[in-house]
Amino acid sequence: MDDPDVLLTELHTAIRPWLDCPFVLMGYSMGGLIAHALACRLQSSGGPTPERLVVAACGSPDHPARIDPDRMDHAEFTAYVRSLGGTPDAVFEHAELLDMLLPMLRADFRLVRRLREAATAWPGWPRLRCPITALAAQDDEHATPQQVARWADFTQGLLHCTSIPGGHFSLWQQPQLLMDAALGAPGIRSGQAVTG
Template identity: 30%
Template sequence: MNSISKNKWVQFESKQNVNLRLFCLPYAGGSASIYRLWQQKMPENIQVCKIQLPGRENRINEQAIDSMEVLIQILVKQLLSYFDKPFVLFGHSMGAMIVYELARYLTNYTSYTPLHIFVSACRTPNIAELKTTYHLPNDEFINSLRQRGGTNEILLNNKEYMQMIEPTLRADLKLIEQWHHNDIDKLNCPITIFGGLNDTLVSPFILKQWRQYTNNVFKLKLFKGGHFFINDPSVNIASIVANTLK
């Protein structure tokens, strides 16, 4: 079912008796459609709100945002009207970075705070990205995407497609690679961390460092697979999130 929202940032299905909203943010180059089947996995009282960032799918003609600070400022304004219900946040990789920064901003500067956040396949902000790729020449940039994984080889070899999506990918990777600060702002909500046992980008050791970012319950769940285990139907992350929220 298509979104009934007039807000191009938020997609959701119409539901009765909603008392909890789950906001989902995508990984680099990803879109709201990553979470298209998640509503089916949720209890009746939970509404999945998929965040559609500029520069992808129905927003492909818009410029992607490459600054975390700017993105958070805009996101807060777009989402405030949806915080009339209790809410939780989920993000994978880049989406998890956004989730933490959004929760941090809301906690520090507003009266709204998430009940729970899910951080999937993401380093902590005090660990700097040692390798930057967003500025590389075309061929080197595409090769770096190949090494990173998550992008179909057929698409990487499709020059028309890559020409269309490359500005968004570069913006996303700039946001990821420049995200770093040593301040440890503890959240008051529980944090559940998801990770891939074979993830070469974010190791289980790094994931354990998230424990210091909450005053509440911390849980770490590891799954078979690499950085994009979220796309493996056998892992079924949506059902695990649903069971946690029950």
């Protein structure tokens, strides 16, 4: 799926039955952009909104997309996906599996590009009323701590920012940090940049 409007409509419909209690939206990497767009959709619709948005390993929506998957040939796109480090090497050794996965990954990167374009092109894109907790990895080339800190421009509330050593997938390997962020742990909820 590479159409943000269709995805957001489906997500909004899917979560509607569970919006009768306090909730947090959380997204990792491109999931951060999706969670943000969904929070904006909820806020614009006048319905329940999240207590907080948590984004991890995700630069702010106004950061330009790194690639346009539609302008890359098979070899270029494969090399890019491999460079990200999130796909096991064994996948790249099986042409049939790779041929099945690459179209889905292209759609994911197309969705990222379209979400970022929407955030910068739509002047009515709302700033969220809820606070945002943004988690960054210090050596992440795909979502640098500086790009992650720009989430401050997308909330009327506080931005709580934490960075840890490591690369793009380092945060994924620290589930307790992600859980603390979602639950608003005191060390993350302080409203100040925390390094640890």
